[in-house]
Amino acid sequence: xxxxxxxxxxxxxxGTSTVGQVIKCKAAVAxxxxxxxxxxxVLVAPPHAGEVRVxxxxxxxxxxxxxxxxxxxxxxxxxxxxxxxxxxxxESVGEGVTSLQPGDHVIPAWVGDCGKCFHCxxxxxxxxxxxLHNFDSGVMLSDKKTRFTTLDGKPIxxxxxxxxxxxxxxxxxxxxxxxxxxxPLDKICLLGCGVxxxxxxxxxxxxxxxxxTVAVFGLGTIGLAVVEGCKAAGASRIIGIDIVPEKLELGxxxxxxxxxxxxxxxxxxxxxxxxxxDGGVWYSFDCIGKSGVITSALxxxxxxxxxxxxxxxxxxxxxxTFHPSTLLYGxxxxxxxxxxxxxxxxxPGLVExxxxxxxxxxxxxxxxxxxxxxxxxxxxxxxxxSLRCVMHYDE
Numbered sequence: 001x002x003x004x005x006x007x008x009x010x011x012x013x014x015g016t017s018t019v020g021q022v023i024k025c026k027a028a029v030a031x032x033x034x035x036x037x038x039x040x041x042v043l044v045a046p047p048h049a050g051e052v053r054v055x056x057x058x059x060x061x062x063x064x065x066x067x068x069x070x071x072x073x074x075x076x077x078x079x080x081x082x083x084x085x086x087x088x089x090x091e092s093v094g095e096g097v098t099s100l101q102p103g104d105h106v107i108p109a110w111v112g113d114c115g116k117c118f119h120c121x122x123x124x125x126x127x128x129x130x131x132l133h134n135f136d137s138g139v140m141l142s143d144k145k146t147r148f149t150t151l152d153g154k155p156i157x158x159x160x161x162x163x164x165x166x167x168x169x170x171x172x173x174x175x176x177x178x179x180x181x182x183x184p185l186d187k188i189c190l191l192g193c194g195v196x197x198x199x200x201x202x203x204x205x206x207x208x209x210x211x212x213t214v215a216v217f218g219l220g221t222i223g224l225a226v227v228e229g230c231k232a233a234g235a236s237r238i239i240g241i242d243i244v245p246e247k248l249e250l251g252x253x254x255x256x257x258x259x260x261x262x263x264x265x266x267x268x269x270x271x272x273x274x275x276x277x278d279g280g281v282w283y284s285f286d287c288i289g290k291s292g293v294i295t296s297a298l299x300x301x302x303x304x305x306x307x308x309x310x311x312x313x314x315x316x317x318x319x320x321t322f323h324p325s326t327l328l329y330g331x332x333x334x335x336x337x338x339x340x341x342x343x344x345x346x347x348p349g350l351v352e353x354x355x356x357x358x359x360x361x362x363x364x365x366x367x368x369x370x371x372x373x374x375x376x377x378x379x380x381x382x383x384x385x386s387l388r389c390v391m392h393y394d395e
Contacts (some may be wrong), residue, residue, distance in 0.1 A: 020046035020053065020092040027148070027166035028374045029156055032078045036375045037165070042081075044168040045147040047094035051140065052176050053147075054106060058189045059086035059164045060365075060388045061377050063220060067313050068159065069378070073318045077138040080157045081148055083165030084110045085192035090095025090176070099344070105181040107192050107273065107342025107351070107362045110134065110160035114174035126342045130174040132216040134161030141172060164192075165374065167393050177347035180355065183326070186368075186390055190221075191350050193338070195364060198225020199312060199350075202233055206283045206309050208303060210234030213277050216256075217297045218287035219247040221364055221387045222311055224254045226285045231255030232358065239281065241269055244350045244384060253363065272298040281308050289314040295322060298303015303329045310335040364388045 023044045028037040062085045067073065069082060080174045090104040090327045100106065112130030114120055119127050128292050133141045138157025140147060147170035148156035148163065162171045175307075179188065198221070204219045214230045216223050219242045230238050233253070239258040240251040248259040258276065262269050274280050279302055286297040289312025298308040307329065327333060341347070367389040377389035 022046065023053075023168050024151075025083060025167035026371065027081050027156075028067055028083070028322055029079050029081055029372070031336075032067065033076055033078070037069075037378070039372055039374065041151055041167065043149045043151065044166065044170060045149070047092060047097075047147070047170050048099060048140070048142050049095040049096040050142060050173050051152060051170055051358070052097060052100050052149075053091045053093075053168055054088045054108060054172055054176065055091045056086050056088040056164050056166065056393050058088075058110075058186045058392055059083050059371070060189055060192075060194075060390045061085070061374070061381050063222075063381065064193065064194050064313060065382060066378065072315045073344055075136070077157050078156075080138060080159055081163040081166050081169075082159040082355055084108070084160045084162055085189060086164035087160075087179075087189035087192065091168065093173075099173060100178055100349045104178045105183070105185065107177045107179055107188060107343075107347050108164055108169070108171055109175050109177045109195070109347055110162050111338040111341070111343045112161070112172070112174045113342040113344040114172075115344075120322060124270045125336070126338060126340055128342075130161065130172050131337075134158070134172075134175070140170070158281060162380060164246070166259045167371070175343065177344045179348050179351045183351045183355055186392065187365075188351050188354060189390065190361050190364055190388055191347060191354070194221040195225045195361060196341055196350055197228035197337075197339045197361070198222040199232075199359065200337065200341045201309050201311055202226050202229030202283075204340035205336045206284050206285070206307050208233040208235055211236045212283060213237045213239075213281040215239045215241060215273050215281045215284040215297065215300050216251075216287060217285065217293050218252045218312065220246075220287060220384075223287035224287055224364070224387070225284070226287060227251055227254040228360070231282070235283075237277070237281075239276065247384075258314060268296065270296045273300040277304070280306055282365040283309070285309045285310050288312040289318075291318045291320045294320050298322070298326060298331065301331055303331060304392060305330050307334065365390050368392070370394070
C-alpha cells in the first residue's frame with residue numbers, strides 16, 4: 001500500500017499554488033494506435049488550483065476507449081492514458097476546491113459540470129466548458145499542461161480530462177462527482193459512462209413514455225442499458241436488433257420483447273420493423289455508430305412523431321446522408337452525450353437508484369481482472385466476449 005505524504009502547500013516558479021507531493025504509480029500508457037498498452041510506472045503531479053487527485057480503485061473498459069486506442073478520432077494524441085469509466089477516493093485537493101475533500105468517494109465525470117460557465121448557466125444541454133476543452137485536448141484546462149509524466153520527465157497526455165487507467169489521476173473539480181460512501185465502488189464505476197448513457201438516453205433524451213414501442217440497434221452495454229431504461233419507463237414493446245445471437249438472447253433478460261438478427265432477414269430492417277409495428281416504432285436508438293445503421297434507426301420510427309436517438313460513436317470519415325423529407329412530417333432526430341446527465345449534479349442520484357434497486361449494475365459485469373491485465377480486458381471487448389470487464393487497482 002502506498003503511504004501518502006503529509007499535504008503541504010507548495011508554490012511553483014510561476015506562482016501556481018499546488019498541494020501534496022508527486023506520486024509514482026502504475027498506469028496503462030498508450031504510445032501509439034493499435035498497439036498494446038504499456039503497463040508501467042508514471043509520475044502524477046499534485047493537483048493545481050481547482051483540481052483534485054483521485055486514487056482510482058476500480059475501472060471498467062468502454063467501447064469509447066477502444067475507439068480512441070484504435071486511432072479512429074480526427075486528431076489522435078499519444079502518448080496518452082485513456083479510461084473514463086471508474087470510481088475512486090479523493091487523495092488530495094488543490095487550492096480553492098470546496099465541493100470535495102480527501103476521503104470522499106467519487107465517480108470521475110468526464111462530461112464536466114462546473115455550474116459557472118456559459119453553457120452551464122444557459123441550461124440548454126449538459127455540456128460544460130470543461131468538457132468542451134477536455135474532449136479534444138490532452139492537457140489540463142488551468143495551464144494547458146499535463147499532470148502525468150514518464151519517469152524520465154516526458155509528458156503523457158490526458159483523456160477526457162480524467163484518465164482513469166492510472167492508479168492516481170488528476171482532474172478538474174468539475175469532473176468529479178461525490179457519491180454515497182456506502183455504494184460499492186466496483187459496481188458504481190459502471191455509471192461513469194455506458195450504463196448512464198444508455199439509461200439517460202431513454203429517460204432524459206428520448207423521454208420514452210409508458211405503452212410506447214421501441215427499437216434498439218446494437219446490444220452492447222449501452223444498448224442493453226437503453227433496453228433497461230425503456231422497460232423501466234413502461235415501454236410495451238422493445239425490439240432488439242443485432243447480428244450476434246447470444247446478444248439477442250441476453251437482451252431478453254434486460255427487457256427485450258422481440259429480436260431481429262439483421263443477418264437473417266431478406267429486406268431492410270426498417271421495413272421489417274415497420275411491418276411489425278404498424279408503420280414504425282415511436283422511439284429508436286442507434287447504439288453502434290455506423291452511418292447505415294443510424295439511417296435505418298431513423299427510418300424505423302413513425303413518420304409523424306417518431307424520435308430517433310444517435311448514441312454510437314462513428315468513425316471520423318463515416319458520414320450520414322439523408323433526404324430532408326425523412327423529417328418532414330415531424331420525426332425528431334437527436335443525440336446527446338452521457339444520456340443528457342450532468343456529472344456532479346446527476347451521478348449521486350443515479351448511485352442512489354442503484355442502491356434502491358431501480359438500476360441493476362450487476363448483470364453488465366461479465367469479467368473481473370486485476371489492473372495489470374488490462375490488455376486482456378481490451379481483447380475481450382474487441383472480440384465481443386464481454387459487456388463490462390471491471391478491473392481492481394489493488395496496490
